[in-house]
Amino acid sequence: MNEYKLFWRELIREVVSKESGRSIDLEEIIAEIPPRPELGDLAFPMFPFAPLFRTSPKEIAERVAGAIKQDHHAETTYRKVEVQGSYLNIHLSRPIVSASILTRINKEGREYGRNSTLAGSKVMVEFSCPNTNKPLHLGHLRNDTLGMSISRIMQENGAAVLRVNLINDRGIHICQSMLAYREFGGNSTPEQEKLKGDHLVGEYYVRFNSWVKDNPEAEEAAREMLKAWEENQPEVRELWEKMNNWAIEGIEDTYRRTGISFDRIYRESETYQLGREEVFRGLEKKVFYREKDGSVWVDLSDQNLDRKVLLRSDGTTLYLTQDIGTAVQRQEHWPFDRLIYVVASEQRYHFQVLFQVLKLLGHQWAENLFHLAYGMVNLPQGKMKSREGTVVDADDLLDNLVSLAGKEIHDRERAGEVDDIRQTAEKIALGALNYYLLQASPYKDMIFNPAESILFTGNTGPYLQYTGARIASILRKFRERQASFSPARVKPELLTTEEEWEIIKLLASYPEVVNQAAVELNPAIITSHLYDLAKSFSRFYHDHPVLHNDDPDLVVTRIELVNSVLQVMRNGLSLIGVPFLEKM
RNA sequence: GCGUCCAUAGCUCAGUUGGAUAGAGCAACAGCCUUCUAAGCUGUGGGUCGCAGGUUCGAAUCCUGCUGGACGUGCCA
Secondary structure, X not given: OHHHHHHHHHHHHHHHXXXXXXXXXXXXXXXXXXXXXXXXXXXXXXXXXXXXXXXXXXXXXXXXXXXXXXXXXXXXXXXXXXXXXXXXXXXXXXXXXXXXXXXXXXXXXXXXXXXXXXXXXXXXXXXXXXXXXXXXXXXXXXXXXXXXXXXXXXXXXXXXXXXXXXXXOOOHHHHHHHHHHHHHOOOOOHHHHOOOHHHHHHHHHXXXXXXXXXXXXXXXXXXXXXXXXXXXXHHHHHHHHHHHHHHHHHHHHHHHHHOOOOOEEEEHHHHOOXXXXXXXXXXXXXXXXXXXXXXXXXXXXXXXXXXXXXXXXXXXXXHHHHHHHHHHHHHHHOOOOEEEEEEEHHHHHHHHHHHHHHHHOOOHHHHHEEEEEEOOEEEOOEOXXXXXXXXXXXXXXXXXXXXXXXXXXXXXXXXXOOOOHHHHHHHHHHHHHHHHHHOOOOOOOEEOOHHHXXXXXXXXXXXXXXXXXXXXXXXXXXXXXXHHHOXXXXXXXXXXXXXXXXXXXXXXXXXXXXXXXXXXOOOHHHHHHHHHHHHHHHHHHHHOOOOOOOOHHHHHHHHHHHHHHHHHHHHHHOOOOOOOOOOO
16 A cells, blocks of 8 residues: 555655646655545645645645646556545446455465565564462553564564573572462472462462561561572472473473463573673773662662662672673673663663663663563453462463364354364454453553453454464355356456455555554554454455356456455464464 | 653543544444354444644644652662
């Protein structure tokens, strides 16, 4: 669609320049999509030129329209130029646009929508970053699906992407679950308890928190354990290895189930010491300073960021120190042009400080760090609170969605039609979840209403999957009867209905949508476009039969259109973690 | 206190970066299955875009103030 916009903006720029006698910049010509399709396909407001022409925008629109109509050059790409109030509206030539779009999608297939705006740039995306003391919850699911989707969108725009995870496998909170396990666990294993490893570990984390209420000395015991861990005490290390493996195996099961994967996994136990050297460098450079007690600080109060500790008085590192180290390490491992941290918005301040500190250390690339601060996931009754047991567990939620999807399959009497009920239900559940989490703008807080998220009707992932499955079904039936339509030819000029034209326009603007999503780092732009496309398709095929048609040319032409819709849906769905289904 | 962010239909969310009569879904109501899957389609009702100013030919969108909310402001992560 951009090519048409650009063509017309250039033409109108030329005409307005000529008519007004002043050279107009291309940026001054604003192209819009009219609010209602009957008003045309492109619209150009003439308000900005009123002072220039010293006349009404309506009159300007008429003068420009008149001049364009005399321009034979433009005739092939428009059907009609008309003045609507103060707007100059263009109706594009439908056969020309349709033919060009269908040919292009047919030729490019999976490539359609890909572009090279980020070609040659290396983008690292950090996301997930789970703790190994408890299983994943709903908040992680938003993080994970955002990280995956953003990565894919960047790739679709030509970037080389490296997805990285930093597993938080050490620290006082890890020791807390270890301590509770040693105290109450009785050497039980996930196998014995028939529990996923991460859930077993999580139980002892919860156990610690109730235990410590009546036994404050447990807090001190955990600190001692952390010290023992840092001193490599064998028993503690052994327990840590064992429980960490349980937790990580469990978390990886959830990743597999939700289609999350990484190119490189960092572990905090291996990186937490990094950063200290950098802090010393900063001391030498005199951008940091040391207090009498030995702690090292950075003063960012001139930037409204206050003073921050970089090294404790006992010389140990902090979260911030580690992040300094890992950033430097990553730049060395894989020199990125951009590093996107997908981390909740509550850590905004932390990343502002981190980026400033790296700049003070003289790292040029610190300019290219970006915190994608996504909003909290809340429940209708308010915040999720682990202490009050209102945290929505990721595995439980998925199980719940899968069983509901399975029930739908039976209720709709599709059990005999789908290939594998269990697998289909799993994919529907995943589609519902990912779509729900991605359709809201990332930076905004969102409310996760379990009752609503499991709906499979309306603006949801399953609706997109359903539309895709319907298309797949039509195409299967076409292939079965293909012989009966031959000989037939694709004739784009046969696509004359408004419904078909709406589809064509949405197909045509898909590549810009993919680009826009990358510019804004916002997968919701994709979800919303795919929803519009599915909606338009549903309207179309409700009223206009594809196969049940007397004219074989029309049949194959509509098949071509339907095929294109499917291609774009598949391309788009792959960017938002909604599995495509041949049958549902 | 200070800082950052948010506020659009009863609920959950969009809103093409300042343009035409602010849109979807859910919920409510009314229709549509001898025809390619009714997880669908069509229609009705529902709005002081938090409030008050300002900038502009034009503001949900930009600026200021206010109100309400979230988050942050740890030698926690």
